[in-house]
Amino acid sequence: MRAVFLxxxxxxxxxxxxxxxxxxxxxxxxxxxxxTEQVIERIRDAEVVVINKALLDRTTLSSAKRLKLVCIAATGYNNIDLAAAADYNIPVCNE
Structure with missing residues (x-):
């Protein structure tokens, strides 16, 4: 399993x-x-992505075919497209 902290x-x-x-x-x-330009390349093969302030939108999430979990190292969820994550069955947590 491959993981990245962006x-x-x-x-x-x-x-x-x-x-x-x-x-x-x-x-x-x-x-x-x-x-922003580096996100797609860096998450392409990741199964777990941890972010603090980096943005994950529908385009970046759609490019991460192996992604199984996004963890936010902050409060809130404003830096991720939650609807897109749900559409791609990617759980998102910030705990």
Whole structure:
């Protein structure tokens, strides 16, 4: 299973402990920042995507054929198209 954190640089170090995630899923790829233009390429083969402020819209979600879960490392869901995620049967959580 492949997992990516698209904008790890936007998270205050120490606020998030990724140890349990790293034990459960391998390999992980951490990106400090991801531009809008880079999102599709970076999530293309991912099964799990973690975001903080990065945006996931219908176009990006439709390109991620293996995606099984999106985790938001923040409060709220305003940076993801929830209708598109539901249409593609991709669960979204922010816990």
């Amino acid at each position: 904008d790890f640089g936007s998270v205050t170090r120490g606020d998030i402990d990724c140890t349990a995630l790293e034990r459960a899923i391998s390999p992980w790829r951490y990106y400090e920042n991801t531009s």
